[in-house]
Amino acid sequence: MRSSVASFDLRTPHDLPSVLELLAREPGEWRPFAGGTDLMVLLEAGKLAHRRYLNIWNCRELRNISASDSEMKIGALATYTDVKGHAILQREFELLCRAAEETGGIATQNRGTLGGNIANASPAADSPPALLVYDAELELISAGGTRRVLYADFHTGYKKMNLRPDELIARIILPRGRGGWKTYYRKVGTRRAQAISKVCLAAAAKTENGAIADIRIALGSVAPCVMRATKTENSLRGKRLDAAAIDDARATLAAEITPIDDMRSTARYRSRIAQNLLQEFLQSCATT
Amino acid sequence: MPRAKRSMPEKVSVQCRVNGHDATLLDFPMARLLDALREQLSLTGIKEGCGEGECGACSIEMDGRLVNSCLVPVAQAEGATIRTIEGVADGEQLHEVQQAIITHGGAQCGICTPGMILAAVNLLEHNGRPTEAEVRVALAGNLCRCTGYTKIFESVLAAVTVAEARD
Numbered sequence: 284m285r286s287s288v289a290s291f292d293l294r295t296p297h298d299l300p301s302v303l304e305l306l307a308r309e310p311g312e313w314r315p316f317a318g319g320t321d322l323m324v325l326l327e328a329g330k331l332a333h334r335r336y337l338n339i340w341n342c343r344e345l346r347n348i349s350a351s352d353s354e355m356k357i358g359a360l361a362t363y364t365d366v367k368g369h370a371i372l373q374r375e376f377e378l379l380c381r382a383a384e385e386t387g388g389i390a391t392q393n394r395g396t397l398g399g400n401i402a403n404a405s406p407a408a409d410s411p412p413a414l415l416v417y418d419a420e421l422e423l424i425s426a427g428g429t430r431r432v433l434y435a436d437f438h439t440g441y442k443k444m445n446l447r448p449d450e451l452i453a454r455i456i457l458p459r460g461r462g463g464w465k466t467y468y469r470k471v472g473t474r475r476a477q478a479i480s481k482v483c484l485a486a487a488a489k490t491e492n493g494a495i496a497d498i499r500i501a502l503g504s505v506a507p508c509v510m511r512a513t514k515t516e517n518s519l520r521g522k523r524l525d526a527a528a529i530d531d532a533r534a535t536l537a538a539e540i541t542p543i544d545d546m547r548s549t550a551r552y553r554s555r556i557a558q559n560l561l562q563e564f565l566q567s568c569a570t571t
Numbered sequence: 572m573p574r575a576k577r578s579m580p581e582k583v584s585v586q587c588r589v590n591g592h593d594a595t596l597l598d599f600p601m602a603r604l605l606d607a608l609r610e611q612l613s614l615t616g617i618k619e620g621c622g623e624g625e626c627g628a629c630s631i632e633m634d635g636r637l638v639n640s641c642l643v644p645v646a647q648a649e650g651a652t653i654r655t656i657e658g659v660a661d662g663e664q665l666h667e668v669q670q671a672i673i674t675h676g677g678a679q680c681g682i683c684t685p686g687m688i689l690a691a692v693n694l695l696e697h698n699g700r701p702t703e704a705e706v707r708v709a710l711a712g713n714l715c716r717c718t719g720y721t722k723i724f725e726s727v728l729a730a731v732t733v734a735e736a737r738d
Contacts, residue, residue, distance in 0.1 A: 291601035388712015476711030
């Protein structure tokens with residue numbers, strides 16, 4: 284059942300300090316509203332529980348994408364269209380651009396934001412696996428100042444985040460300097476476009492003399508949060524990628540993830556596909 | 572601690588520019604732009620399909636970018652320049668994409684057609700010579716249950732050829 288729009292408030296403070304001031308004055312009373320591509324769907328379904336929102340879409344200072352020698356800073360309000368069209372991101376952070384291209388259609392990419400994708404905290408979100416692979420950090424902002432947290436520590440449980448009610452995600456920070464790593468991103472859904480993933484795997488590896496020197500593996504839709512498969516990573520470091528090593532990695536991954544049956548897929552299918560995606564990635568590393 | 576007493580939201584007046592004319596929309600801030608444009612400005616060429624951002628039938632352009640109007644709250648249209656299907660033709664002169672859809676049988680029931688045309692027009696304004704693969708990506712957010720898409724893709728590519736011959 285559709286919600287009555289008359290019972291929802293959406294205010295537009297005139298700038299970012301005003302937003303932060305309201306969030307601080309009435310903690311928990313107001314929540315940020317960016318591109319609306321998740322919240323409006325819940326509204327339409329009658330499942331939007333919170334009633335009062337602050338429109339932050341026009342806070343331009345949170346939309347900029349900037350580069351320094353050591354890191355990229357992506358404003359939380361950067362849309363998928365902004366991300367996938369950015370020259371440095373295309374060159375150095377192709378997994379994130381791939382994720383942006385595979386999220387919804389053009390209309391969704393024009394409104395959906397990277398910060399919103401994180402704050403919506405869906406375990407099936409498309410960009411977080413890429414952010415985990417790149418060791419992303421988040422800059423959180425409040426009236427009291429800013430703090431930086433590792434993105435890997437940000438999601439603490441299903442739809443739970445290390446984010447206070449008076450804070451906004453301001454920027455996503457990606458360390459630069461991963462040139463030469465072999466990368467992989469694959470989202471498996473019902474349809475090539477406009478699908479929510481059944482399983483998504485993003486990964487990157489550095490190989491030296493035919494062995495894995497360093498590796499990152501992250502997955503969506505196989506646990507209560509988007510996750511990094513650190514046990515599988517650790518089991519692969521220093522290994523040569525022969526058939527036995529790949530079989531071992533499949534088994535380690537299967538034990539590490541906790542997929543469920545739901546409307547989109549089954550635990551059994553998700554586990555099998557996650558292992559297959561890992562194998563596809565590892566085999567691509569072994570052949571180069 | 573008791574919470575501060577909540578005031579119920581009131582309707583807000585939103586100024587925007589729609590199909591080349593100044594317009595004022597009066598609605599609750601979380602009302603869907605889709606409904607405000609259809610009901611207050613009688614722009615019923617905008618269709619509601621799924622109401623959840625999956626089908627693209629309600630596609631409009633906001634500040635030159637394709638959006639699903641079912642997912643835009645009216646408060647976010649303040650100051651925006653909007654184009655709907657009603658603003659695509661130049662008077663009686665159809666856009667190449669509109670004419671091609673007619674010529675090549677790209678429409679059947681017609682519900683997806685306005686959104687499909689806007690998505691195609693928006694693509695051609697960013698990329699005047701798209702490949703078929705680029706057309707498919709640009710229209711991936713617009714679902715059609717009648718045509719099987721082939722005639723739609725043919726129509727858009729035919730419109731490109733017509734536009735090139737003209738320019």
